Amino acid sequence: MQRVAEGIGKGVLRGAEEVGFAGALFLEAVLWAVLGPTRRQPVRLAAVVAQMMQIGVEALPIASVLAATIGMMLAIQSLYSLGLFGAESFATVGIALSVVREFAPLIVGILVAGRSGSALAARFSTMMINQEVDALRVIGISPVRFLIAPALFAMMIMVPCLTMWANIVALSAAGLFVTAQLDISLAAYFADVVAALSVNDLAHGLGKSVLFAALVALVSAVNGALADGGAEGVGRRTTRAVVQSIAAIIMVDMIFAFVVTAG
Amino acid sequence: MAAVAQETPTQTRTDDAVVRIQGLQAHYGARQVLHDIELTVAPGEIMVIMGGSGSGKSTLLRHLVGLMRPTAGSVELLGVDITRAPALEMQRLRRRIGVAFQGGALFSSMNVLDNIMLPLREHTQLDRQTMEIMARLKLEVVNLAGAEDLMPAELSGGMVKRAAVARAIVMDPALLFFDEPSAGLDPAVSSALDDLILKLREAMNMSIVVVTHELESAFKIADRITVLDQGRILTVDDVAGIRRSDNARIQNLLNRRAENAEVDAETYLRRLTGEAAPAGDPQAAGTKQDAGAV
Ligand SMILES: Nc1ncnc2c1ncn2[C@@H]1O[C@H](COP(=O)(O)OP(=O)(O)O)[C@@H](O)[C@H]1O
Ligand SMILES: [Mg+2]
Numbered sequence: 001m002q003r004v005a006e007g008i009g010k011g012v013l014r015g016a017e018e019v020g021f022a023g024a025l026f027l028e029a030v031l032w033a034v035l036g037p038t039r040r041q042p043v044r045l046a047a048v049v050a051q052m053m054q055i056g057v058e059a060l061p062i063a064s065v066l067a068a069t070i071g072m073m074l075a076i077q078s079l080y081s082l083g084l085f086g087a088e089s090f091a092t093v094g095i096a097l098s099v100v101r102e103f104a105p106l107i108v109g110i111l112v113a114g115r116s117g118s119a120l121a122a123r124f125s126t127m128m129i130n131q132e133v134d135a136l137r138v139i140g141i142s143p144v145r146f147l148i149a150p151a152l153f154a155m156m157i158m159v160p161c162l163t164m165w166a167n168i169v170a171l172s173a174a175g176l177f178v179t180a181q182l183d184i185s186l187a188a189y190f191a192d193v194v195a196a197l198s199v200n201d202l203a204h205g206l207g208k209s210v211l212f213a214a215l216v217a218l219v220s221a222v223n224g225a226l227a228d229g230g231a232e233g234v235g236r237r238t239t240r241a242v243v244q245s246i247a248a249i250i251m252v253d254m255i256f257a258f259v260v261t262a263g
Numbered sequence: 264m265a266a267v268a269q270e271t272p273t274q275t276r277t278d279d280a281v282v283r284i285q286g287l288q289a290h291y292g293a294r295q296v297l298h299d300i301e302l303t304v305a306p307g308e309i310m311v312i313m314g315g316s317g318s319g320k321s322t323l324l325r326h327l328v329g330l331m332r333p334t335a336g337s338v339e340l341l342g343v344d345i346t347r348a349p350a351l352e353m354q355r356l357r358r359r360i361g362v363a364f365q366g367g368a369l370f371s372s373m374n375v376l377d378n379i380m381l382p383l384r385e386h387t388q389l390d391r392q393t394m395e396i397m398a399r400l401k402l403e404v405v406n407l408a409g410a411e412d413l414m415p416a417e418l419s420g421g422m423v424k425r426a427a428v429a430r431a432i433v434m435d436p437a438l439l440f441f442d443e444p445s446a447g448l449d450p451a452v453s454s455a456l457d458d459l460i461l462k463l464r465e466a467m468n469m470s471i472v473v474v475t476h477e478l479e480s481a482f483k484i485a486d487r488i489t490v491l492d493q494g495r496i497l498t499v500d501d502v503a504g505i506r507r508s509d510n511a512r513i514q515n516l517l518n519r520r521a522e523n524a525e526v527d528a529e530t531y532l533r534r535l536t537g538e539a540a541p542a543g544d545p546q547a548a549g550t551k552q553d554a555g556a557v
Contacts, residue, residue, distance in 0.1 A: 130368055130371070
């Protein structure tokens with residue numbers, strides 16, 4: 001019994017340590033972005049752009065497919081459940097709010113965690129194990145500036161962009177179904193969507209997606225930095241990074257919803 | 264190298280030492296792995312740190328290049344105490360030291376030329392053309408001319424190490440560190456690398472610290488050898504002194520030569536058959552104890 005308690009205690013401590021480490025990485029990355037140029041050690045734009053391509057542009061096809069599927073699914077579900085009360089005309093409002101506030105940020109967050117979070121964790125931990133990170137340090141290059149900051153910033157720029165794109169695709173896909181079922185024009189549907197959404201709703205969704213982006217990048221960086229034990233270690237760290245990223249996204253999403261609706 | 268050869272080997276010149284370790288203690292967690300290390304390296308000297316597996320060679324090297332901070336004691340490189348130096352001074356010092364890691368540690372996403380140019384890109388304001396010329400020059404020094412556009416994955420083990428050397432010397436450092444230069448190489452290639460180390464000292468007048476468990480290689484290149492055993496310095500002596508030592512532990516190390524040769528043959532065969540080498544030392548990966556040097 002005591003051993004179990006000790007185990008839990010150690011786990012919590014290690015978790016807290018890793019969260020602290022992630023926070024420190026974030027601050028250091030921001031510091032490098034701000035102060036680096038004055039010390040002739042900038043966060044290189046080319047590195048950020050390269051990461052943006054990988055994280056954002058290359059994810060467009062799969063993000064589109066997922067968003068369209070989710071939009072369509074939401075439309076079918078909304079029309080069905082509202083139809084039970086004869087309230088189909090309210091479907092658009094529900095779909096618009098669900099997509100923009102919840103589904104688009106969440107689905108993009110999870111997609112990026114699986115796609116780019118795993119890639120980052122694999123890259124960081126491989127570099128750690130091959131002593132490439134040590135090599136950077138002895139050359140006098142901060143690994144945070146050189147490796148983590150570009151990935152972090154690229155993530156925080158591209159994930160909201162992907163989310164915005166997912167908003168459009170999901171709402172369009174939903175629109176196709178809704179207009180066919182309710183026999184209204186696509187223009188009328190989009191007018192309803194625009195009327196239903198406030199700037200606040202958009203900001204809520206996009207703001208969350210920035211947070212998710214930072215979570216995925218930092219979780220991957222922490223797992224990469226702690227990697228040991230050869231190729232097997234890389235695999236373990238990669239899996240752990242993805243699981244932790246997705247768990248973190250869902251928990252933060254809940255906390256976000258709670259805080260915002262309480263406020 | 265006459266100046267170094269003439270002095271009594273165990274006597275250390277402390278006035279102008281390029282490396283000076285004093286009273287160094289190192290721990291992993293609660294466990295002490297290096298005890299009371301004292302070490303000096305004279306300008307232009309090749310110092311080999313030798314010892315069996317687990318004797319603390321890699322840990323000592325990590326302290327020497329500032330990847331770990333000692334729990335006590337000091338490490339001076341070119342007159343700078345790296346355990347206390349402020350970040351900016353450390354940054355300046357980093358341009359004057361080079362490190363060739365055991366596995367090469369080339370950046371796998373960059374080709375050979377970009378790998379070698381990276382220190383120039385980060386530390387100088389030179390234009391790309393000048394940097395390329397300097398990098399190509401170093402490629403020639405290590406006998407890798409023509410490999411500029413290859414990716415690290417396309418290189419053989421020996422080429423990887425030589426490219427790593429080229430990157431380590433691209434800033435013309437005064438002080439060069441090698442971790443296990445012969446590890447994973449077949450004898451001919453490893454011997455060529457030893458020649459390269461000697462040539463670097465000759466041509467560029469560098470002071471060089473080499474960590475190895477290979478006696479053959481140590482005897483060939485060393486001015487002096489520091490023998491580590493269970494985290495303590497057993498002796499510091501020149502090659503002749505080590506050879507005739509009657510210390511049982513050193514004799515033990517000498518006699519293990521045959522064993523080592525066998526391991527090498529095995530590694531060689533494994534490479535020939537394309538089988539992956541066994542996972543590297545667990546300590547190859549950094550740990551939380553590592554100094555977060557910027
Ligand atoms: N990251 C680490 N964590 C804990 N112990 C370590 C670590 N790295 C090495 N050690 C231990 O420290 C001792 C010295 O290791 P090392 O410096 O790698 O020796 P060598 O390079 O001579 O084989 C060994 O007993 C090893 O098990
Ligand atoms: Mg070692």
